[in-house]
Amino acid sequence: MNTSAGSKSYRIAVDCMGGDKGPAEVVFAAAMALEDIGPEDTLILIGQEEILTPLLQKAHIVDNPRIKIHHASEIIAMDDKPMQAIKSKKDASMIRALEMVKAGEADAMVSTGNTKVLVGAGTLKLRPMPGADRPALAAIMPNHRGHFILMDVGANPESTPEHLVHNAVLGSLYAQAALGMEKPRVGLLTVGTEEGKGGERINHTHAMLKKLGDQINYVGPVEGFDMFEGEIDVVITDGFTGNVLLKSLEGLFYMLQGLIKEKSGFNLLYALGFLLLMPVLSKLKHHLKPERNGGAPLLGLSALVMKAHGSGNRNAIRSAIRLGREALSHNMTSRMQDALIIAKEKLEESDLIVQ
């Protein structure tokens, strides 16, 4: 596998099929992403050629040397099950993209398709990196001062203390690569910050995280309301809680939007009020907009897989490509592999690993 460490140009495979908004959205995202990535980088668009070619024409990138098409005849559907999809749809665009990364024909892949299949097929094709058993999805979320990383947001609903510790190490490096933080503050999400609260799994994880010493900047257990204040840069939780949290917050935003519309109705004075507040609202929207950071890497695999999340529109996909490129230029995957080995040694010395 070619992780392209040290090289200056990267090839990113983009799975164009199977997203909620269709391949056009992905193709336009790729066209926009050309502005973000390096001048020598290539985007390999994977999907049904007869569908992609006219879309590339529309997006004026059909003759662009930095864009390539790679044909794949099948599509992973949103309700496909992982094992079944991997077996029966060997020529699906998502599977082909993973195989290109495996074969060293691409340095990373981006997909907007079925998360469950991406996690399953990604794990099977690319394997977890030594020291990590299971990959985790890391989302970038807004807080009062800027952004923080929440992980796992859904790859592994039954995370063990070991998985949570791996995620703390991986998340910390991702915060460096994606948010430019030097010493990201890592917190363990729980239901009370005194030691002993939150159950056996939290206590055990907390003890292990403390043993990592200065390998990560672990600040201790954090509660739900600490998350948005801006004092924690990486919030670690299991994939069940993280996924519920991510989707609930999304649901809450939609509710607020809907309620404001409903409670205001049509009224000229209200319209004027909204108009006057437009600069505030647009600053707020810009700060909160999930699209700005609409990509979540599947951390812990031996090569980089990005899931475009949120609305899955072109802005979200564009940002997934940009975040993937940033991670590549930080040589993130190889740093993570090194860091996990160090963490493992520290924990073995301290006798805290239970398998």
Next chain:
Amino acid sequence: MNTSAGSKSYRIAVDCMGGDKGPAEVVFAAAMALEDIGPEDTLILIGQEEILTPLLQKAHIVDNPRIKIHHASEIIAMDDKPMQAIKSKKDASMIRALEMVKAGEADAMVSTGNTKVLVGAGTLKLRPMPGADRPALAAIMPNHRGHFILMDVGANPESTPEHLVHNAVLGSLYAQAALGMEKPRVGLLTVGTEEGKGGERINHTHAMLKKLGDQINYVGPVEGFDMFEGEIDVVITDGFTGNVLLKSLEGLFYMLQGLIKEKSGFNLLYALGFLLLMPVLSKLKHHLKPERNGGAPLLGLSALVMKAHGSGNRNAIRSAIRLGREALSHNMTSRMQDALIIAKEKLEESDLIVQ
């Protein structure tokens, strides 16, 4: 124990000490609550007499025959540990309030103090009702159309499938008592609505809930973003996820408030905009205000214990007293006991209980 079934007047013990905002807030809440409860009902205020008497004078309820003081010399602090507090602070107001309920001298108790001690001491003094192992906290939350019940929001972080099923039965009856719903729709919070997603615990719980047949109106697994749409009346989850969710949503509200203030700064046009939108904002605030439903019962105990949550201000405490009174007049605790027995029989027939 006197659950006062069928009687028309109730005595509610109110723990006045140990809340974040101090006893004055509780005394003023009690004074306000006199408007909500029945004309024959009594509120028994428990705490240090020398502190409470002047506060009652201030609140103009010192001679009110519906208000009584019951002296207790000690206070449970916010950082007290359950077992230690129960042993060493026998004359704490919270413990005395629980003992009055146990002795049949009060029909329910309300506290704004340390949740962990309330759960521990409540379970020890009042015992779980037959069929329930552990109590759960049920919070009322806003959704697009009105309100729903989220439980458990923190009493039992390590809920088993059996606990979750008990909570579904209890929560359904609480929605009837507190929100006036006839056939509340019950959903099981998970990370994907297809069967088989969410892990073993969710699958097992789902199978048991289906076996309850028409005892509850179980609509199946629900995801984070379904929660606020208004299609689910009772959302069941473990006490870890529920607590994280409750506190995160609270944190998010504070963040939004803070961001709006910051991004607007001082500007006359913005001030005018806010002024014009005042009716919308106040309708929105009224809909979302946690104080309106600032009480969470500790369901599954053999008598009614209410925790005043959220800000713990007088409005929240007043609403906890009101919700407690409503539950009493619905004879909720005894209905719950009957319902749990029926549920247990159904599950035993279906062979789905694993202990």
